[in-house]
Structure formats: structure tokens, C-alpha cells
Amino acid sequence: MDAALKALAEPRRREILRLVWTRELPATSIADHFGEVTRSAISQHLGVLKAAGLVSERRDGTRRLYQARQDEMRMLRDFLNDYWTTGLERLRDVAEAAQRDKGATDGRAHP
Amino acid sequence: MDAALKALAEPRRREILRLVWTRELPATSIADHFGEVTRSAISQHLGVLKAAGLVSERRDGTRRLYQARQDEMRMLRDFLNDYWTTGLERLRDVAEAAQRDKGATDGRAHP
DNA sequence: CCTAAGATTTAGTTGACACTTACGTAAGTA
DNA sequence: TACTTACGTAAGTGTCAACTAAATCTTAGG
Numbered sequence: 125m126d127a128a129l130k131a132l133a134e135p136r137r138r139e140i141l142r143l144v145w146t147r148e149l150p151a152t153s154i155a156d157h158f159g160e161v162t163r164s165a166i167s168q169h170l171g172v173l174k175a176a177g178l179v180s181e182r183r184d185g186t187r188r189l190y191q192a193r194q195d196e197m198r199m200l201r202d203f204l205n206d207y208w209t210t211g212l213e214r215l216r217d218v219a220e221a222a223q224r225d226k227g228a229t230d231g232r233a234h235p
Numbered sequence: 236m237d238a239a240l241k242a243l244a245e246p247r248r249r250e251i252l253r254l255v256w257t258r259e260l261p262a263t264s265i266a267d268h269f270g271e272v273t274r275s276a277i278s279q280h281l282g283v284l285k286a287a288g289l290v291s292e293r294r295d296g297t298r299r300l301y302q303a304r305q306d307e308m309r310m311l312r313d314f315l316n317d318y319w320t321t322g323l324e325r326l327r328d329v330a331e332a333a334q335r336d337k338g339a340t341d342g343r344a345h346p
Numbered sequence: 347c348c349t350a351a352g353a354t355t356t357a358g359t360t361g362a363c364a365c366t367t368a369c370g371t372a373a374g375t376a
Numbered sequence: 377t378a379c380t381t382a383c384g385t386a387a388g389t390g391t392c393a394a395c396t397a398a399a400t401c402t403t404a405g406g
Contacts, residue, residue: 126246133244134364135237138318145319151383165365167384172363186373186382197315204312207249208256208303245394262353276395278354283393297352297403 128200131176136161137169141178141192148182148189239311242287247272248280252303255290259300 131137136158143154155166170190173179177196182189242248247269254265266277281301284290288307293300 129240130244133241136364142319152381161364162366163382164367164384168364171384186380188383192319194319197319201312201315204308204315208253208308247394263351266353272394273396274353275355275397279394282354294402299353 125200125203127176128178128196131172131178132200134169134172136166137173140166140169140173141197144179144190145192145194148191150184150187150189152187154190236311236314238287239289239307242283242289243311245280245283248284251277251280251284251301252289252308255301256303256305259293259302261295261298261300263298265301 132141139158140154143149143157151167151170152163154170155161155163158166170179170181174181174190178193179190180193182191243252250269251265254260254268262278262281263274265281266272266274269277281290281292285292285301289304290301291304293302
């Protein structure tokens with residue numbers, strides 16, 4: 125999860141992910157799409173994406189075909205939907221701390 | 236958008252966002268939740284979150300109250316849903332490149 | 347005015363990361 | 377075997393981000 129979000133924080137990797145969203149592509153074709161960057165750099169990005177579970181790799185002769193793992197992306201989307209609203213009991217101690225904070229001065233911003 | 240994803244890539248910031256998801260909290264209360272980090276560090280994280288538009292800041296006396304901007308988070312979620320499937324016409328040139336790649340040898344490795 | 351509380355800002359350090367160049371390797375081809 | 381293609385990996389460099397400590401700002405209250 126951490127790895128996935130970190131991987132997506134890089135614009136180049138997002139673009140790669142989009143390139144292989146609907147089809148398999150060999151590393152070279154992907155790299156060709158980025159004229160301003162070395163093939164090696166793209167290879168490293170692909171490694172990060174693969175380590176994060178966001179792409180799959182399949183070998184075909186000397187080539188390696190990459191494709192996005194849409195299921196993992198869906199999990200990430202669900203994480204963004206749910207993470208903030210789950211485990212809210214954790215907030216209790218902070219709420220108490222805030223309460224303590226204001227208890228002395230009574231009623232400025234929040235009850 | 237870029238800034239938002241980058242902001243979320245940091246676990247500490249995600250936790251902060253969760254703390255202020257349902258309520259306003261002063262910076263001190265937030266910092267108290269992270270025993271192992273300085274208030275200064277938290278303040279800087281809050282600055283990043285605010286610059287990314289993920290939290291709002293309101294002043295109350297000497298305190299500054301922060302709260303998550305859930306609308307922005309929803310936009311981010313929608314981005315994750317749509318980005319990959321929009322602008323697919325961009326893929327055409329890559330598709331052509333791949334086609335060229337295989338066309339010569341008719342579906343083997345490479346010319 | 348003076349002081350304290352709450353919070354940000356400013357160096358300055360350290361580690362992570364994106365990148366390039368150079369090299370290594372596996373698989374196909376002549 | 378020798379050559380070429382398609383990759384990954386290693387090593388080195390520059391930049392950026394997260395952190396600490398110290399300084400600064402702002403507001404409240406005596």
C-alpha cells in the first residue's frame with residue numbers, strides 16, 4: 125500500500141501505467157514513448173511499479189511485456205475511500221487531548 | 236494533483252489527514268499524537284498538506300485549527316478512477332510502434 | 347510593556363530517489 | 377561460434393525531502 129502510493133507519486137510512472145493500462149507492451153516500446161529519458165531509467169521505473177504490484181511482467185523471447193494490474197489499482201482506490209473513516213476509535217485519545225486542552229479556557233473553537 | 240499524490244505518499248501525512256478527517260484539531264494536539272517527532276516536523280507536514288489543498292487552516296487566538304478537505308480527497312479518488320481510461324488516443328502512436336516492431340518478422344521476437 | 351503559549355520559519359544535515367553511463371546477460375539469428 | 381537485440385544491473389552524481397535545533401512571529405494576559 126505504501127509502496128503503491130509512493131510509486132504513483134512519480135508522474136513518469138503514472139504515464140507508464142497509463143500506457144500499459146489496456147495492452148501489454150515491451151519495455152522498449154514504453155521507453156520509446158519518453159524521448160527525453162534513457163531506457164535504463166524507464167527500466168528502473170518498471171522495477172518500482174512491479175515491486176509495488178502495479179504491473180505484471182511476462183517474458184516473450186528476449187522481450188519482457190508489461191501490463192497494468194487493474195485489480196491492484198482498484199484496491200488502492202478503495203483504500204482512498206475507506207482508510208480515513210475506519211479505525212476512528214483511534215481518534216478518541218486525540219479528542220480527549222483536545223478536550224483537556226480547552227477544558228481550562230472553556231469553549232473557544234470546539235466543544 | 237501531483238502535489239496531492241506526493242503528499243499522500245508520506246505515511247505520517249496520511250495519519251495526520253486521518254486525525255483531522257472528522258474534526259478540527261489544533262497543531263499541538265496533532266503533534267502530541269506523534270510522540271517520536273518534533274512539533275516542527277508536524278508543522279512542516281501540515282504545510283505540505285495545506286499547499287496540496289488537502290487540509291484547511293483556521294485561526295483561533297494563538298491556535299491554528301486544521302481539518303481535512305474531504306472534497307479534495309474525493310477529487311483525488313475520481314482521478315484515480317478516470318486518469319488511466321481517459322486520453323487513450325495517446326496510446327495510438329505507441330500501438331503503432333509496437334505494430335511496426337512485430338510487423339516485419341510476423342509475430343516473433345524482433346527484426 | 348513584558349512575558350508566556352502556540353505555531354511557523356530558517357538553517358543545516360542526512361537519506362532517498364531519479365537519472366546517466368557503462369557493463370552484464372539471456373535469447374534469437376547468421 | 378559470433379553477432380545482435382532486448383533487457384536488467386552497478387556505480388556514480390545531483391537534487392529533493394524529512395528531520396532537528398534554534399530563531400522568529402503572533403496573540404493573550406498580567
